[in-house]
Every structure is written in structure tokens, then in C-alpha cells.
Amino acid sequence: MSEPSSNASPIFCFAGGGTGGHLIPGLNVARELQQRYPQAVMQFLGSGRPQEEGLVASAGFQHYALSSESLATARRRPWQFLWRNWRAVRQARTLFQTQKPTAVIGLGGFASVPPVVAARRMGIPTVLLEQNIIPGRATRWLCRRARAVCVSYTASAEHLPAAVKVEQTGNPMHTDIAALVASSHTDDRRILLILGGSQGASAVNRAMTMAAENLRDQLTGWTIVHQTGINDWREVEHEYQRLGLEHTTSPFFSDMPQRYAAAGLAVSRAGATTLAELACAGCPTIAIPYPYAADDHQRLNAREFETAGAAKIVEQQSTLDQTAELLAKQLSHLLADENRRLEMRHAMHTLARPLAARDVANVICSTVDGSLKR
Numbered sequence: 136m137s138e139p140s141s142n143a144s145p146i147f148c149f150a151g152g153g154t155g156g157h158l159i160p161g162l163n164v165a166r167e168l169q170q171r172y173p174q175a176v177m178q179f180l181g182s183g184r185p186q187e188e189g190l191v192a193s194a195g196f197q198h199y200a201l202s203s204e205s206l207a208t209a210r211r212r213p214w215q216f217l218w219r220n221w222r223a224v225r226q227a228r229t230l231f232q233t234q235k236p237t238a239v240i241g242l243g244g245f246a247s248v249p250p251v252v253a254a255r256r257m258g259i260p261t262v263l264l265e266q267n268i269i270p271g272r273a274t275r276w277l278c279r280r281a282r283a284v285c286v287s288y289t290a291s292a293e294h295l296p297a298a299v300k301v302e303q304t305g306n307p308m309h310t311d312i313a314a315l316v317a318s319s320h321t322d323d324r325r326i327l328l329i330l331g332g333s334q335g336a337s338a339v340n341r342a343m344t345m346a347a348e349n350l351r352d353q354l355t356g357w358t359i360v361h362q363t364g365i366n367d368w369r370e371v372e373h374e375y376q377r378l379g380l381e382h383t384t385s386p387f388f389s390d391m392p393q394r395y396a397a398a399g400l401a402v403s404r405a406g407a408t409t410l411a412e413l414a415c416a417g418c419p420t421i422a423i424p425y426p427y428a429a430d431d432h433q434r435l436n437a438r439e440f441e442t443a444g445a446a447k448i449v450e451q452q453s454t455l456d457q458t459a460e461l462l463a464k465q466l467s468h469l470l471a472d473e474n475r476r477l478e479m480r481h482a483m484h485t486l487a488r489p490l491a492a493r494d495v496a497n498v499i500c501s502t503v504d505g506s507l508k509r
């Protein structure tokens with residue numbers, strides 16, 4: 136059992152990463168804890184994907200890459216999956232023996248499992264963050280022995296065992312995005328923001344550029360700001376140039392608060408973190424859920440927003456032409472109807488949880504109370 140010393144600076148260890156949707160809420164909680172405990176050390180234990188290391192480094196926190204493997208490998212190479220994850224548990228254990236973290240915070244996704252398992256075995260308090268309405272496998276596996284699970288949606292609790300302590304915190308976001316909740320409701324911002332989640336989404340890219348071809352007249356006067364992901368950037372950029380539409384494209388934007396602040400309408404995948412941010416920004420959204428997400432969680436995330444009147448869902452069809460046609464129809468309605476966009480903006484704001492980072496930090500601090508010293 137590893138006992139954190141009450142005299143030492145606290146060490147908060149964030150387990151997981153892999154994709155932005157898990158990692159970015161963790162970075163926002165780390166920023167909040169760092170403000171409360173300037174001497175504290177923030178460590179991120181992830182899978183070593185290049186995007187993950189870059190995001191942690193730019194936030195100024197420590198990053199360690201473990202040898203964890205995703206479930207996709209388990210089906211193709213089960214021995215490799217077992218060996219690498221067993222090794223990742225050992226790597227985390229070795230680190231915890233020397234560093235003695237105050238708490239380990241699981242961020243969801245495959246990369247969070249080995250460090251949380253190691254922490255549990257060593258008696259280090261664990262708290263989990265769950266972004267999606269349907270808790271992912273990592274949360275379902277690890278929740279029973281966690282001190283608390285911080286969820287983004289009220290309905291998530293129904294999918295967890297009754298004995299688990301569930302805290303309704305919302306999804307922690309960047310303070311500059313949280314601040315957008317107080318922004319004006321009356322202006323008409325003519326920026327159409329296209330988001331594909333942290334990796335970009337090919338189907339969204341293609342459907343959008345095809346839809347744009349049919350909506351050229353309606354899009355005149357609008358600027359399209361499109362996050363393409365790394366693979367499709369050239370093609371998307373070329374398409375907008377060919378169509379003569381005002382646009383900005385990038386594989387990945389590192390200034391999302393400004394992008395959200397300027398947006399008047401969004402077309403987006405239905406990743407939980409993106410939707411939570413769009414809610415704070417009050418940005419009316421056409422959501423195109425990723426149809427192959429585990430337990431269909433993106434469709435369920437999006438439905439919460441559609442039921443509240445904040446988003447419209449366009450289902451991805453079996454052919455691109457069909458998806459583009461549905462998207463063009465929905466876009467055409469919303470581009471033409473400023474009042475509808477305004478109503479959706481209000482509805483989005485009702486779903487916003489701008490204080491989620493504070494609330495998650497409160498849960499973590501109350502969990503490890505006696506061992507914290509400012």
C-alpha cells in the first residue's frame with residue numbers, strides 16, 4: 136500500500152488519453168487542480184500516440200507513454216494485447232512506487248485501464264471520468280472500486296451498478312470555452328464550423344463538400360471553417376477552392392475557444408466532449424453520429440441534444456450521396472432560418488455545464504482530503 140505523505144507536494148496522475156475526447160477533459164481538470172495547488176505535480180500516463188504527447192506537452196504537464204494496447208488488438212493479436220497491457224500495469228506500478236501519487240484519475244478509453252488497475256492494487260484512491268451517455272468499457276470494468284465516477288449525462292448513472300458513487304459533474308472544459316456560456320444570444324455569426332472529432336472524419340468531410348456544392352448560393356456570405364483531420368486536408372481545401380466558397384481548413388485547430396466563439400452553426404460528429412463544448416458555446420449543431428462507435432454511444436449522445444431542441448441529427452447513410460443529400464437538406468433549412476438557429480442556441484445553453492472542471496476537482500479533492508496541502 137502506497138501512502139502519500141501529507142508533507143510532500145500532491146501528485147495527481149491522469150490515466151488515459153488515446154484521443155482528444157478523453158484527454159482534453161483531463162487536461163482541464165489538471166489546470167483547475169494546478170490553480171488550487173500551485174506546488175502540485177500533474178502527470179499524464181497515456182498510450183504514446185503523437186497527438187496525445189503534443190497536447191500534454193503544450194499544457195505544460197508531464198507525460199509518460201505506457202505500452203497499453205486497445206481492444207481492437209485483442210481480437211487480432213490476443214497475446215500481444217495481454218502482454219503489452221500486463222507490461223503497462225507493471226510500468227505504472229514502478230512509477231507509482233517511486234512517485235507515490237495522491238490520486239489516479241481515469242479518463243476513459245483503453246489507455247486508462249492499466250494505470251487504474253495498478254493504482255487499485257496499491258491502494259491509491261481512484262476517480263473516473265466518463266464523457267459519454269453510455270459508459271464505456273473502461274468505466275464499466277473499473278467503476279466498482281473507484282471512489283467516484285464523474286459523469287457528463289444524468290442518464291449515465293442508470294448504466295452503472297447501484298453501489299457505485301456517481302457524481303453528476305458534466306464534462307470538464309477549457310475556461311475560455313466555459314466562458315462562452317455568458318456570451319450574447321442575439322448576433323448572427325456567419326461562420327459554419329465543421330468538426331470531425333479529434334482525428335477528423337472522412338465521411339463528414341466528403342458529405343460536407345458534396346452538400347456545399349448544392350448550397351453554393353445559400354453559403355455565399357458565410358465562411359466555412361473546416362477541421363479535416365490529417366488525411367483529407369488537401370482534398371477538402373481543393374474542393375472549397377474549386378467551389379469559390381470563403382473558407383479556412385486545417386487538419387486540427389489548436390484555438391478551439393476562438394473557433395467556437397465565432398461559429399453561428401456547426402456540423403459535427405457526436406463525440407461527447409465536442410458536444411459539451413458546443414453546448415457552452417451555444418452553437419446550433421447538425422450532428423452526424425459515427426455509426427460504428429461502441430454501443431452506438433454517439434447516436435445516444437446526439438439524441439440528448441436533439442430532444443432538448445439544440446441539435447438536428449443527420450444519420451450517416453450507406454452511400455455518401457445519400458448522406459450528403461440529407462445533410463444539404465438540413466443545412467439548407469437552418470441557413471435559411473435565423474430564428475430557428477437562435478432557438479437552438481438557447482437550447483444548447485440549457486445543456487451547458489461550464490463549471491464541470493471545478494466540480495470534478497472538488498470530487499477529487501474530497502476523495503483524498505487529509506493528504507492535500509496547498
Ligand SMILES: CC(=O)N[C@H]1[C@@H](OP(=O)(O)OP(=O)(O)OC[C@H]2O[C@@H](n3ccc(=O)[nH]c3=O)[C@H](O)[C@@H]2O)O[C@H](CO)[C@@H](O)[C@@H]1O
Nearest residue numbers: 154155156159266332333362387388391406407408409428
Ligand atoms: C470514434 C469515437 O469513438 N470517438 C470517441 C472519442 O472522440 P474524439 O476523441 O474525437 O472526441 P470528441 O469529439 O468528444 O472531442 C474532441 C476534442 O478535440 C478538440 N479538438 C477537435 C478538433 C480540433 O481541430 N481541435 C481540437 O482541439 C475538441 O475541442 C474536443 O475537446 O472520444 C469521445 C469522448 O469519449 C467519444 O464520445 C467519441 O465517440
